[in-house]
Amino acid sequence: MPPEPAPSTPIRTTGQQLRRRSWAEPWKIKMVEPIKVTTAAQRATALRDAGYNTFLLRSEDVYIDLLTDSGTSAMSDWQWAGLMLGDEAYAGSKNFYHLEDTVRRHYGYKHLIPTHQGRGAEHILSQIMIQPGDTVPGNMYFTTTRYHQEHAGAQFVDVVVDEGHDPANPAPFKGNVDLAKLERVLTTAKHVPYVCVAATVNMAGGQPISMANMRAVRELCARQHVPIMLDATRAVENAWFIKTREPGYAERSCGEILREFCSYSDGCTMSGKKDPLVNIGGWLSLNDDQLADKARNMVVVYEGLHTYGGMAGRDMEAMARGIEESVQDDHMRARIGQVEYLGELLQVAGVPVVLPIGGHAVYLDARRFYPHLTQDEFPAQTLAAELYLDAGVRAMERGIVSAGRDHKTGKHHYPKLELVRLTIPRRVYTQAHMDVVAESVTAVFQNPDKPRGLKMVYEPENLRFFQARFEPL
Numbered sequence: 001m002p003p004e005p006a007p008s009t010p011i012r013t014t015g016q017q018l019r020r021r022s023w024a025e026p027w028k029i030k031m032v033e034p035i036k037v038t039t040a041a042q043r044a045t046a047l048r049d050a051g052y053n054t055f056l057l058r059s060e061d062v063y064i065d066l067l068t069d070s071g072t073s074a075m076s077d078w079q080w081a082g083l084m085l086g087d088e089a090y091a092g093s094k095n096f097y098h099l100e101d102t103v104r105r106h107y108g109y110k111h112l113i114p115t116h117q118g119r120g121a122e123h124i125l126s127q128i129m130i131q132p133g134d135t136v137p138g139n140m141y142f143t144t145t146r147y148h149q150e151h152a153g154a155q156f157v158d159v160v161v162d163e164g165h166d167p168a169n170p171a172p173f174k175g176n177v178d179l180a181k182l183e184r185v186l187t188t189a190k191h192v193p194y195v196c197v198a199a200t201v202n203m204a205g206g207q208p209i210s211m212a213n214m215r216a217v218r219e220l221c222a223r224q225h226v227p228i229m230l231d232a233t234r235a236v237e238n239a240w241f242i243k244t245r246e247p248g249y250a251e252r253s254c255g256e257i258l259r260e261f262c263s264y265s266d267g268c269t270m271s272g273k274k275d276p277l278v279n280i281g282g283w284l285s286l287n288d289d290q291l292a293d294k295a296r297n298m299v300v301v302y303e304g305l306h307t308y309g310g311m312a313g314r315d316m317e318a319m320a321r322g323i324e325e326s327v328q329d330d331h332m333r334a335r336i337g338q339v340e341y342l343g344e345l346l347q348v349a350g351v352p353v354v355l356p357i358g359g360h361a362v363y364l365d366a367r368r369f370y371p372h373l374t375q376d377e378f379p380a381q382t383l384a385a386e387l388y389l390d391a392g393v394r395a396m397e398r399g400i401v402s403a404g405r406d407h408k409t410g411k412h413h414y415p416k417l418e419l420v421r422l423t424i425p426r427r428v429y430t431q432a433h434m435d436v437v438a439e440s441v442t443a444v445f446q447n448p449d450k451p452r453g454l455k456m457v458y459e460p461e462n463l464r465f466f467q468a469r470f471e472p473l
């Protein structure tokens, strides 16, 4: 057992006595993927060619890639070995039954419908449960989840606690559902097909929801006879936060906490690209037999037969094994511990970050990096560009560019937050990479030579942040 639950803030102890016991990842490296070290001149050219948009950079020009944790995890030797055991039968692959058994054991749901990734499950769930005019409450929206709910004719209503929208509030469970808000929706809306609960809440910065809150949501929904559908994409990360922050759970394992948490819901959608440690895949779980039949009827049209749903047999095997590894406490301690390690280095350096540090990413507050820039000069986009220029670290803008335009007025949405997300892939980078990132972010923060911002020179119609192009002002 490591002597400490998570890596503590490193103290540079030259000449002093080292007071802590160090801690390291519960794995060693068997195969390496070289990454290119670029010069400042090469990065300047690459960034200009990419229109100052990190989404348009070629991955081979990136040194440390913190764009997203989606599908970017490193698989273990046991998962890679599983790929060789792929049963590629069209129907009834043994890997499907292995996956079904694994999901039942760890998540506890009765039926498993595999899909190509999370949004495939969201599509099917929305189509079989939502009627036009329905209302779906949720603890803050996620882009694809809300899209499918609205596409099926529902109106989404945000019922997350107010703290979830406040980047400086250090509350431990900023993903909690506000029970009063939820009750208001349940008692006034014409029809609520289900409540959508996300764990953790991605758009709030990877913030968790507590077991007590989930239990209370369950009791409230049971009184109103409304089912709960979990977005379980990062539910194991959520379980780790319950273990370390909620009284009464310190001695329980992540796996046990996950089982209890899921028991308060009626099904889930899942992106295998996050917690389950694979590069592609997902599933829909349901407890209700009739609903599961409907989902199986639909999955054959959009994804594939109900025993593969868009995944190869080998992909299902790798995911079953990934789930098994993802619920291990040692894995989660290292996963969340690495994100916290980066967050603490930045806090010690005085860099403005969203608090508390979330499960999958550290968010930089770009407004406090560049108070001289107006929102029309794209402070977060500018910061992401500066980070790439400094050391080849790729991050993602979450500000006015991501927020897009109001379709009616044609004006920009002006979100409260101008953030840059440093998202940590699982088991990919070492502590030394995190040191490089922290030093680079700190150097950019302290650089007295401030950038003048950007202007948008090409703007696509939909989801503009992916393809927009900029030039320096």
Ligand SMILES: *Cc1c(COP(=O)(O)O)cnc(C)c1O
Residues within 6 Å of the ligand: 070, 117, 118, 119, 120, 142, 144, 145, 198, 202, 231, 233, 270, 271, 272, 273, 274, 281, 282
């Ligand atoms: C990534 C994600 C999804 C969608 O999953 P995909 O596999 O990308 O389709 C849904 N919900 C949350 C919270 C996510 O982070």
